[in-house]
Amino acid sequence: QVQLVESGGGLVKPGGSLRLSCAASGFTFSDYYMSWIRQAPGKGLEWISYISSSGSAIYYADSVKGRFTISRDNAKNSLYLQMNSLRGEDTAVYYCAREEPPGAGNWFDPWGQGTLVSVSS
Amino acid sequence: SYELTQPPSVSVSPGQTARITCSGDALSRKYAYWYQQKSGQAPVLVIYEDSKGPSGIRERFSGSNSGTMATLTISGAQVEDEADYYCYSTDSSGNHRVFGGGTKLTVL
Numbered sequence: 001q002v003q004l005v006e007s008g009g010g011l012v013k014p015g016g017s018l019r020l021s022c023a024a025s026g027f028t029f030s031d032y033y034m035s036w037i038r039q040a041p042g043k044g045l046e047w048i049s050y051i052s053s054s055g056s057a058i059y060y061a062d063s064v065k066g067r068f069t070i071s072r073d074n075a076k077n078s079l080y081l082q083m084n085s086l087r088g089e090d091t092a093v094y095y096c097a098r099e100e101p102p103g104a105g106n107w108f109d110p111w112g113q114g115t116l117v118s119v120s121s
Numbered sequence: 122s123y124e125l126t127q128p129p130s131v132s133v134s135p136g137q138t139a140r141i142t143c144s145g146d147a148l149s150r151k152y153a154y155w156y157q158q159k160s161g162q163a164p165v166l167v168i169y170e171d172s173k174g175p176s177g178i179r180e181r182f183s184g185s186n187s188g189t190m191a192t193l194t195i196s197g198a199q200v201e202d203e204a205d206y207y208c209y210s211t212d213s214s215g216n217h218r219v220f221g222g223g224t225k226l227t228v229l
Contacts, residue, residue, distance in 0.1 A: 035218065037220075044205075044207065044220060044221075044222050044223040045156075045158075045164065045207050045209075045220040045223070046220065047217075047218035047219065047220060050218065059216045059217065061217070062122065095163060095164075100169075106152070106211070106215075107152075107154045107166065107169050107170075107209065108156075108164075108166070108209070108218075109166040109169075109175065110163075110165075110166075111163040111164055111165075112163065113163050114163060
């Protein structure tokens with residue numbers, strides 16, 4: 001079945017960096033757009049970035065533009081999020097999600113279980 | 122930046138119909154989607170393209186879009202439907218994905 005498994009979260013100091021990974025299985029990864037979405041503790045969902053199936057199109061929310069970089073390796077069925085210059089407000093559970101429909105990207109289904117990133121001194 | 126607006130909370134008794142609204146200027150040109158998130162779990166899609174139900178989602182979930190307002194309707198709400206519900210859409214360019222602030226549904 002379709003599965004997305006995030007990893008790489010943890011505790012990091014303000015100004016530090018972290019790289020998240022999302023391992024995909026159960027579908028043809030290279031056919032799908034992928035996104036990262038986060039949720040701060042007790043708060044709502046915030047989309048932060050998407051990448052097209054080939055990696056040629058990338059968009060970021062203003063809140064992370066210039067600090068975060070999304071990438072993918074279709075040969076390894078993996079999605080990544082490089083997070084630099086981390087701030088306290090970046091503390092959140094980070095989800096990766098597949099975008100439907102294939103080749104276009106409009107909505108998210110399914111989502112991974114998330115990985116927690118905590119930014120604190 | 123584009124925003125979608127939801128009521129913070131909705132409360133109904135078991136068996137009643139719950140309606141959760143989502144307003145946004147681009148909803149007249151873009152589809153609305155709805156996600157259910159239970160405590161400690163990842164969100165799950167319950168409605169896509171305004172009114173379509175994914176396989177495996179109970180038929181008591183339905184959706185509509187009247188232009189600048191989308192509505193999620195849960196007919197005969199059950200205690201198990203207690204969750205946070207988020208509407209989702211894109212801005213007019215289609216490149217920026219946006220979630221509403223979320224609505225906490227209480228069924229008691």
